[in-house]
Amino acid sequence: MSYRSYPKLELHLHLEGGAPPAFIRGLAKEKGIDIHKIFDEQGGYAYRDFDHFLRVYEAACTTLQGPEDFRRLVLAVLEESASNGVIYSETFLSPDFCGGGDLEAWRDYLGAMTDAAAQAERDFGITLKGIITCIRHNGPEQAKTAARCAVETKGDFITGFGMAGAEMMGRPGDFAYSFDMAREAGLRITCHAGEWGGPDMVADTIRDLRPERIGHGINAAKDLALVDEIAEQGIVLEVCPGSNVFLNAVESWEAHPIRLLRDRGVKVTVSTDDPPFFHTTMTREYDMLAEKYGWDETDFAALNQTALEAAFCDVATRERIAKKLEAAQ
Ligand SMILES: [Zn+2]
Known part of the structure; x- marks a missing residue:
């Protein structure tokens, strides 16, 4: 069986990373941009390793040139998410990709994306919230401009x-x-921490940045004292197993530490990260969790409950999503 229609919450999704390849190809054609090298013969995204993935990702983003493109992107991504049973989603947004960090430009992009989110809620029944992310490899100074955009909007x-x-x-x-x-x-x-970095990176992130949630965090599993501390502090992990396996951050589904983390009391959630880049969907994540670990609706209801409690949304939204879950689960 497939869990496609099972209701899901997703907390870790990069907006541009969710762009369906056909959507990006369409934009590239409209604008006369030649990015055929980033696609494989089947029309999916093609790259060799994580660093190459980042370059392919940025090449795909060159087709996204204005607020109108981002409006269409939000709709394309949310239509795909909703078709996989996602009823609530949070997406990472980068002012670095939307006007280069300029606040007024960012406001225009944000206005277009907010409109699209409202339309998707009406048309596809999915609720979206935005998390502004700075881009680590763009450095601490550029991060401040992203933080300013976040504070102002x-x-x-x-x-x-x-x-x-x-x-x-x-x-x-x-x-x-x-x-x-x-x-x-x-x-x-x-x-994000502990996808590529070791337990020390996760520990430093907790100490210096004091997050409520950690993107990935899986390498914390290499230090059980740290795992216990994460459990004790109630820090939620946004785990993306399909992404980790695809990028070789872990060897296989069997070797993935999500079960260990969960068994030790860490609050875990499941997301796709950059679904078409990693040839996954929320449906596939759930289907693989069922196939590889024997997880069933009891486990998935628990994942949803954790995600609901950890969602960066207001009380009214949380209550509305809780009712939807109750009705659908
Ligand atoms: Zn991510």
Whole structure:
């Protein structure tokens, strides 16, 4: 059986990374941009390793040139998510890709994306919130411009701040200024750590950036004392097993630490990260969890409950999603 129609919440999704390849190809054609090299023969995204993936990702993003493109992107991504049973989603948004960090330009992009999110809610029945991310490999100074955009535009739609990009560039503490600024403005905090970095990177991230959630965090499993600390602090992990296996961050589904983390009391959720880049969907994640680990609706209801409690949304939204889950589960 497939869990396609089972209701799902997704907390870790990069907007541009969710772009269906056909959508990006269409934009490239409209604009006369030649990016045929980033696609394989089947029309999917093609790359060799994580660093190459980042370059392919950025090449795909060159087709996204204005607010109108991002409006269409939000609709394309949410239509795909909704078709996989996702009823609530949070997506990472980067002002670096939307006007280069300029606040007024960012406001235009954000306006278009907020409109699209409202339309998707009406048309596809999916709710979206936005988490502004700085891009780690663009450095701490550029991160401050992303944090400023986040602080200036926080509200009903922009509810969180985080960091994505190449994890091994710099140390978490280099970005503390931006995270402090965002936290003091009332934004909720998440940060990628422990996908490529070891337990020390996760520990430093917790100490220096004080996130409520960690993107991936899987390498914390190499230090059980740290795992226990994460469990004790109630920090939620946004685990993306399909992404980890595809990028060889872990060897296989069998070797993935999500079960260990969960068994030891860590709050885990499941997401796709950059679904078409990693040839996955939320349906496939659930189907693989069922096939590889024997997880069933009891486990998936628990994942949903954890995600609901960890969602960066207001109380009214949380209650509305809870009712939807109750009706659909
Ligand atoms: Zn990610």
